[in-house]
Amino acid sequence: MDEDVVDHQAEITRLLIYYAQVPFAGASCVRGVLPTAPSSGSIRIATGVENAYAPSCLTAYEIHLRSGEDFLTVYEVLAVLRALHTSPYIIPSVRVGTVLGMPLVQVDPSVEETAVEDPADRAFIVLRTLVHPYTEVKPDPRLLGFLYREPDLLRLYIETEGTSGVIAVDVRPSGALTALLAALPSMITEEERMAVDEMDPHASHAIDLTYW
Incomplete structure (x- = not known):
């Protein structure tokens, strides 16, 4: 496996569990994070209202993890996710099929290029880094x-x-x-x-x- 991609998927998951019950935009919460094959260089994030479980009530967004040669930061991924749920960014993304019964949307790179972090995200970076400082020791599992x-x-x-x-x-x-x-x-x-x-x-x- 591409260890860099797997590391990034794990880091994104660690961030997005905070939004499993707390909305990141409007009434939308993260209802799942689905790791794709590392060779795809992407991750899928399922969203819906709090306590939504039925696939028909969820949407999965596939987001590319790289912008050029660099990885998107976990906070940039959150900014993309928030932009997808805020007009006018919904239009450029294209539904490409279904996965686990959910509509699957391929996120257009233009969303990644124009999404900006919320000021509250910047404050959250400070707080989260102090509570969970970076360590090179990887958890197992x-x-x-x-x-x-x-x-x-x-x-x-x-x-x-x-x-x-x-x-x-x-x-x-x-x-x-x-x-x-x-x-x-x-x-x-x-x-x-x-x-x-x-x-x-x-x-x-x-x-x-x-x-x-």
């Missing part, structure tokens, strides 16, 4: 994305050493979270748990931990 599927069903997109590709892990937030999080690193490496979800192009394997 590493969260590359997520998707709210039902009120009590969350899909995690995880990458870990010792396995190939992204693993989709379905969990129930209402369960024994402390025990689940403690056991998760070992369970996601157990081959007998792995299956293939042919409907989800964002992961090479899937593990169902909803009844664990």
